[in-house]
Amino acid sequence: MSQYYDMGDRSLWNAATGVSRLFMGQVSVYEAEVGMPSGIGPMREDECQVDPAVFKVFAEALLAWHCRAIHPVTAALSEGFVVTVLALAGRAAIEVNWHPIGGAEDTLPDGQASAISDSSMQARAAALQVKSRQLVRFMSR
Numbered sequence: 001m002s003q004y005y006d007m008g009d010r011s012l013w014n015a016a017t018g019v020s021r022l023f024m025g026q027v028s029v030y031e032a033e034v035g036m037p038s039g040i041g042p043m044r045e046d047e048c049q050v051d052p053a054v055f056k057v058f059a060e061a062l063l064a065w066h067c068r069a070i071h072p073v074t075a076a077l078s079e080g081f082v083v084t085v086l087a088l089a090g091r092a093a094i095e096v097n098w099h100p101i102g103g104a105e106d107t108l109p110d111g112q113a114s115a116i117s118d119s120s121m122q123a124r125a126a127a128l129q130v131k132s133r134q135l136v137r138f139m140s141r
Contacts, residue, residue, distance in 0.1 A: 004047045012091045014140045026081045034061045059089045064100035067121040086132035098125050
């Protein structure tokens with residue numbers, strides 16, 4: 001079995017049911033983290049619609065959020081979802097802004113302040129771009 005992620009009448013991704021279940025389970029988690037809807041509609045009869053305008057805003061916000069992640073575990077936990085979203089955006093021909101802006105300040109567990117530099121954020125975004133392009137090869141239509 002599989003589930004389809006469609007944009008209008010165009011199929012973006014024909015995901016295996018288990019893969020789709022994992023992905024959809026994470027959608028609401030990251031919608032809450034970035035504070036906005038993803039544009040990925042509910043799965044009905046093994047199909048869901050992706051709203052390209054909403055999805056573009058979500059993908060860019062998610063990319064910026066991930067690139068600003070201070071905690072290494074947060075970065076590690078979120079990378080797979082972020083790469084998958086960016087691959088799906090590429091499949092949809094959505095032009096993502098790959099240049100997240102602004103450093104982020106946060107406090108590390110030991111109480112020391114840390115900031116992510118713009119160059120570090122750009123390096124993270126570049127690595128995610130490469131990974132998302134590689135992942136597309138494994139996302140059947």
